[in-house]
Amino acid sequence: MGLIKLLVFIAVVFAALTLWRRLQSKRNNRRSSAATTSKPMVRCSQCQVHLPEDRAVRDNQRWYCCAEHRDADHHD
Ligand SMILES: [Zn+2]
Structure with missing residues (x-):
């Protein structure tokens, strides 16, 4: 049980990191587009x-x- 819980925990953390990186890249794209206008x-x-x-x-x-x-x- 301990190993399965650890694998689930890793999967959740990995999913959260992937989602966070996507959000960050979207923000960066907005910033870069704003920088090009200014x-x-x-x-x-x-x-x-x-x-x-x-x-x-x-x-x-x-x-x-x-x-x-x-x-x-x-x-x-
Ligand atoms: Zn002039």
Whole structure:
């Protein structure tokens, strides 16, 4: 009886761990998706608008919201 109880206990613990890991991975997926939406923001040197870094146009040390503003800043 003692061995069967031990096997049942191990099975319950294993099932609980598997379930817990699934819940944790779901939470991690939510966190990673949230992290992708909150990307580093940069400011356009021309119009001061804030936008995600991957959508901005970079020129040396400055950031711009679009190529037009980058070119306009060069003309000043
Ligand atoms: Zn701009």
